[in-house]
Amino acid sequence: MTEAMIATILSGLVLGSLYAMMASGLSVVWTTLGVFNFAHGALMTLGAYVAWTISEYLGLGLAAGMVAGTLAAALAGIVIERLLVRPFYTNRNMLLITVMTTLAAMIIIEKGTQVIWGPRLKQLPRIADGELFIFGSAISVHEALIVLIAPVTLIALWAFTARTLTGRSLRAAGQNQTAAALIGIHVPHAYGLAYALSAGLAGFTGVLLGSIRFLTPTLGSEPLVKAMTVVILGGLGSLGATAGAAFVIGFLEAFLVLTVGLYWTPSLLFLTMIVVLIFRPNGLFGGRS
């Protein structure tokens, strides 16, 4: 194997891991509330900036920043659900309305971060310094850790939704509101919790991303588009499908950057998604017709 191929595989692994973490959060809100949260990327940005304030500005260290960034995003998620999604639960055009209201949230958060933190580029420190060499290709220890953190996070998320009563209640509320209420599940609480969980995950991912890229108010917008591509490509359903699709997109992106270059890669990724959906309308891993 050539060095370029190994570098591509490593890059695909890192991208896939990040996308899996972003997309799984998006997927939690989709499967529970049946809405797409367009503010998901902005919540990543918010998490990264809050982490920067705690870690760098106040000098409390990256670990504290990570916790703060995750919590801040989760809190913002609760506020978004409460103010911009919950009023429209019973509206027949809920899906369309919440596209607009969560887009509004995205813009408010983006502009808000610009006002609060200013336009100067910032960066978060890495979890650990140094590089690893795998078959002659270099990968930073930070990125290697992302590759490890992603599956652990996904398994934890899966275990929560599949094995715990609270997690199951989120899925139940997503599949049948009425039946969920009848067995004593307070559906609005379940929705709020799903939003908080998803947003917290976005914030955490934002912190990890903020050590690789510079912090800008639009840090999360390009990843949001990728995450949506992943969720749709995977088939809008299970976490496993979403994770699988995330790595498909990650590897494909790394391969396309190597072969056709950065310029055409986003277009080709979309084209791939469209072609896949033509032949598999329920996504790569969506079994149901």
Added chain:
Amino acid sequence: MTMLLEADNITAGYGAVTVLRNLSLHLSDNESIGLFGPNGHGKTTLLMTISGLVRPSSGSIRYDGVDITLNRASDIGAAGLAHSPQGNTLFGEMGVAEILELSAFTRRAKVQRKTQMERVYSLFPRLAERQKQLARTLSGGERQMLSIGCALMCAPRLLMLDEPTLGLSPKLKEELGIAVADIAKSGTPLVVVEQDVQFLLSLTDRLYMIEHGEVVREIDRTDAPDHAEIMKLYFGGDSDD
């Protein structure tokens, strides 16, 4: 004899459409009642209003001595008023055992999870055979069993069943009938909605006939009408005699 459920002068509907008109009924804690009458005359809406899924525009509902008229559906369910809705598809992407476990969600239900689970499986052996199967792949009869099973997992103090045998074959209907009778015998008060009056008479102590969102007739099991009279009730004629 204390009242377990009292509905007083309930008026309810959907938007501008009024379905229930000043409807009243009651149930004491040692009896079961049946509701029958033509389709589309408010039986399902009545159950949904009692369990908090539909808000009444006037009237009051008391359960176990407490006014629950404006309570949330989840709180009413948590208080042990279980409702197995009509044609319930439940949670399609979850397995049978998972759904049953989850249905013992509230604090009072959790305590009884194990015993209720055994009870559900012994009432419906088919569910025990299909523990891992996804709910959406179940047959109509199995779904109905699962729906009743879920309501039982809620450890009900009062169980409302909305047409438990709707659309089932005579054989399955009999199977479900035996299970429901078993539940009634165990001492759980029932509110059963059904078209089949004979079936209701075999299960419950009193019947309410509901027409145009009102109780038009109350029937005690001891002076039950015969078949011809029931036909008259359904299809008109001298129903006021």
